[in-house]
Amino acid sequence: MDSALIPEGAKRCPFPKFMLGMAIVGAVLLWGVYAMFLCWFKGLNQTNMDDYYGFALWIWADLAVIAVGGGAFFTGLLKYIFKIDELKNIINFAVIIGFICYSSALLILAIDIGQPLRGWFIFWHANVHSMLTEVAFCLSCYFAVLTIEFIPNILENRQLNKVSFFHHLAHNMHGVMAVFAATGAFLSFFHQGSLGGVAGVMFGRPFAFREHILIWPWTFFLFTWSAAAFGPCFTLLVTKITEAITGKKLVSDKTVNLLAKISGWMITTYMIAKIIDTVYWAQVTAPSMGFTLDHFYSNNAFYGYWILFAEIIVGGVVPGLLLIFKKTRENPIALLTAITLGVIGVCLNRWVMVLQIMAVPVMPFDTWALYIPSWQEVATTILPVAYGIMLIAVSYRYLPVFPQELELNKPAQATE
């Protein structure tokens, strides 16, 4: 039915089967959209946020998707600025994943502000003393960059590419992509950093507060570093999932191993910095504010030392080491374990830096605030996942996302 739109030579599942899959995921998407409209029309009383606990579950999701979406800017930086040409085999997919992550982040913010029609206020009535204003500026601009990076891939669709203007436009955009990629890297550095930089101004939250270098707290650099380190893990993980679902090899082992190796070294160096930061915070910063480390991990039913161990060792040191050694990196199970743990690790880091800081008691009369999100928060947090699956499915079906697909699946396709 839609064979004229499918990339030449590529095999795809029958159209009814594709539509059935889309309908199932679409139902989840509609559930999320329903919850989103509830939040918009009835207000933020649909969430379990209150005056004490002002971050909904979706703020964690927001920071998590921005972190794992970092694979797009970092892979773009490596491909277009550092000229690592091997990454041309995965850059399209990295861009699509980044596009999904950042559009999801903007959607989450549109829900979070409660009054999306006033979203433009942040540009017109900007508070130029707020790091989050800078985050909003950079997020919007970087989303524009990702859209620009995604457009040539869309225009390379079999039918669209027959239109002369679109063909030339895609070609010309490829020609100047390095300029867009450099702009994207610049914007990403600042918004990833500023999300981490928030910790530097949270004097009233000793669990989050970090020391500075000039105006930048250590977490500014740690957030940017972690996004660049773990973002490629997410790109590789989604690639592996897509390969498992389609039953095809889509990216060569050489490309996967190269990106995994770079990610491994980034994770390992990040973890060294993160451990130094944690030790300094635990030994110097927190005690100077009258707190011991035990205070942050005891007397409650959920947050124990296990979360610190899980974030730093299981989700950081272990994947880093698995990826830097050739033997483990080239072992498919070890590779899959490492990239999965890496993605969990960075999401856990954002959880700790967003939700645990709100839960820790600050005043002597405070108690732990263990937050249970409402179903509307859960639905709106799952919404971007359903949207992402659908966009990846449509892109894979109709766009030449993986340049090596035909070459890597020659024997299999010849028998079909």
Next chain:
Amino acid sequence: MFPFCFEWAWDIGHAIFFGGLWYAVSILGAGMTYCIAKAAYDTIKDDGDSHH
């Protein structure tokens, strides 16, 4: 926000924030304008060549 808006102030905060924003937007705008204009030129050139 633009300098002709009543809320604007010529201070370092506005200069850094909006300088950065307009700088990024200008690069993206100029880059896309170049790509679209060149694509239009190439398309017209192709059409012209095909008539000969």
